[in-house]
Amino acid sequence: MTGHAGDGAPPSPLDPTDLLQLAADQVSADLSGETVILSMRDGVYYGLDAVGSAVWRRLAEPTPFAAVVAAVVAEFDVEEDRAARDLTALVRDLEARGLAVIRPGARE
Amino acid sequence: MYTLTDYLAMIADRRRTEAYVAAMRAVIRPGDVVVELGTGFGYFAVHAARLGAAHVYAIEPEDVVALGPAFAAANGVADRITFLTGFSTRVTLPARADVCIEDMRGASPLFTQRLPSLLDARARHLSAGARMIPARDRLQLTPAQAPSKLHEEERRIVDDAHGIRFDAVIAQARRGWRPVRARDARPLAPTATWAELDLARFTALSVDGTSEWVVETAGLLDGFVGSFEAELAPGITYATGPQAERMIYDASWFPLEQSIAVVPGDGIAVRMRAVHDGAEYVWAWDTTVTAGDGRFAPVRQKQNNLPDLLRSPERLLRRTATFVPPVTESLAVHRDALALADGTRSVGDIAARLVERHPARFADPRAALRWAADWLAGLEESGSP
Numbered sequence: 236m237t238g239h240a241g242d243g244a245p246p247s248p249l250d251p252t253d254l255l256q257l258a259a260d261q262v263s264a265d266l267s268g269e270t271v272i273l274s275m276r277d278g279v280y281y282g283l284d285a286v287g288s289a290v291w292r293r294l295a296e297p298t299p300f301a302a303v304v305a306a307v308v309a310e311f312d313v314e315e316d317r318a319a320r321d322l323t324a325l326v327r328d329l330e331a332r333g334l335a336v337i338r339p340g341a342r343e
Numbered sequence: 344m345y346t347l348t349d350y351l352a353m354i355a356d357r358r359r360t361e362a363y364v365a366a367m368r369a370v371i372r373p374g375d376v377v378v379e380l381g382t383g384f385g386y387f388a389v390h391a392a393r394l395g396a397a398h399v400y401a402i403e404p405e406d407v408v409a410l411g412p413a414f415a416a417a418n419g420v421a422d423r424i425t426f427l428t429g430f431s432t433r434v435t436l437p438a439r440a441d442v443c444i445e446d447m448r449g450a451s452p453l454f455t456q457r458l459p460s461l462l463d464a465r466a467r468h469l470s471a472g473a474r475m476i477p478a479r480d481r482l483q484l485t486p487a488q489a490p491s492k493l494h495e496e497e498r499r500i501v502d503d504a505h506g507i508r509f510d511a512v513i514a515q516a517r518r519g520w521r522p523v524r525a526r527d528a529r530p531l532a533p534t535a536t537w538a539e540l541d542l543a544r545f546t547a548l549s550v551d552g553t554s555e556w557v558v559e560t561a562g563l564l565d566g567f568v569g570s571f572e573a574e575l576a577p578g579i580t581y582a583t584g585p586q587a588e589r590m591i592y593d594a595s596w597f598p599l600e601q602s603i604a605v606v607p608g609d610g611i612a613v614r615m616r617a618v619h620d621g622a623e624y625v626w627a628w629d630t631t632v633t634a635g636d637g638r639f640a641p642v643r644q645k646q647n648n649l650p651d652l653l654r655s656p657e658r659l660l661r662r663t664a665t666f667v668p669p670v671t672e673s674l675a676v677h678r679d680a681l682a683l684a685d686g687t688r689s690v691g692d693i694a695a696r697l698v699e700r701h702p703a704r705f706a707d708p709r710a711a712l713r714w715a716a717d718w719l720a721g722l723e724e725s726g727s728p
Contacts, residue, residue, distance in 0.1 A: 260551075262616060262618055263649070264647060264649035264653075266649075266650060266653065266655060266659070267655065269659075271659045273618050273620055273649065274618075275551065275618045278548070278549065278618065278619050278620045278621050279620075279664075280620065280659055280663055281663070282663065
């Protein structure tokens with residue numbers, strides 16, 4: 236994610252059933268396969284690359300984390316463990332910036 | 344950038360001017376200190392002084408302010424008005440004001456730097472409980488059929504005699520807002536308020552609100568007219584929407600990507616957002632249309648003008664804090680020009696040296712002189728720190 240602050244600590248894990256959705260306080264647009272996001276909270280622009288944009292499009296509706304991982308594995312040539320790790324970092328980053336919300340799923 | 348002609352046209356709009364004068368009569372008390380933001384040559388400032396203000400600070404960044412002192416003198420109030428040249432965010436007043444007068448709207452109350460300027464004025468120029476003219480602005484929308492001019496223009500383009508398809512281009516054109524004369528649109532439902540700005544109390548630059556309508560007139564829902572109602576003081580208002588008398592202000596046209604035929608009883612709902620990005624507003628409008636008789640499933644369209652403002656991901660990258668600007672020839676020209684402008688050289692000397700160092704960038708010394716003079720002057724204008 237463009238403008239990633241990154242404090243070095245590993246992001247807290249997500250459960251496969253956790254429901255992810257875009258926050259209401261943002262405006263976004265697709266520009267040639269990349270996504271531009273403007274946060275209403277701080278008026279700062281963020282950018283997502285092609286993989287991040289694929290995730291962003293899925294989060295228009297509440298989506299379980301497992302489904303997002305599966306979609307990225309299917310669309311891009313990446314192993315599931317790696318996808319889950321990278322997507323956890325991305326989604327936690329979006330959450331920290333007020334761009335996405337995570338609702339706990341029915342953990343087993 | 345407003346010229347003398349613009350200011351005269353604003354004053355000539357008697358509906359606007361008389362409303363402001365009436366509000367000043369109602370609000371200004373003898374002995375008040377008054378500040379006017381964007382005074383032009385001081386027309387409202389002169390009124391404020393004649394109404395008994397102890398002193399008026401009249402602030403204006405444009406050159407037209409140079410006419411202010413003579414204008415005030417001709418009206419017998421020169422001793423009670425101080426004209427300050429520059430942006431209100433960069434001047435310091437010797438006293439805090441009891442009343443603030445401004446009309447920095449243009450077509451919209453959310454005009455680029457208006458709200459940031461008002462927040463700054465409240466923090467630095469105004470006393471606690473200062474009275475604002477206007478007191479409130481109501482942001483309004485009217486569902487409408489597009490002005491016939493827009494329809495005709497689009498039809499002329501789409502009916503291309505050479506068989507060229509314009510779908511993608513028209514779709515892009517419908518993603519952004521554009522200025523429109525409010526009365527040229529055909530309203531399909533009454534004007535409604537989606538947000539209200541209390542100018543003495545607002546704290547957020549971004550605005551988020553909703554409006555709902557039941558369609559009253561059958562037609563093609565092409566988009567929405569964005570207008571406003573100003574409440575200058577209690578009971579003193581004017582509006583700029585399709586049903587109001589024509590005024591100096593334009594309105595904004597927020598088009599739908601796909602027009603929808605509606606009939607009385609259909610429902611329209613909009614969530615409208617204006618997000619300030621530090622320099623300007625990004626607009627987003629999410630529309631839901633529901634058939635009153637169930638003849639179609641609810642239609643939802645989400646739009647914003649980000650693609651208009653940021654035409655490519657590269658442009659976005661340049662706005663993020665982590666972007667590292669590459670050293671280009673253009674950057675080198677600017678860096679040299681800045682270093683040469685050391686307080687001893689004329690702009691002609693600066694231009695001559697720029698031509699020597701960057702012959703590929705300037706056709707001749709005259710081109711360099713023109714560029715250097717304009718660029719250096721621009722550093723003192725709008726948008727510069």
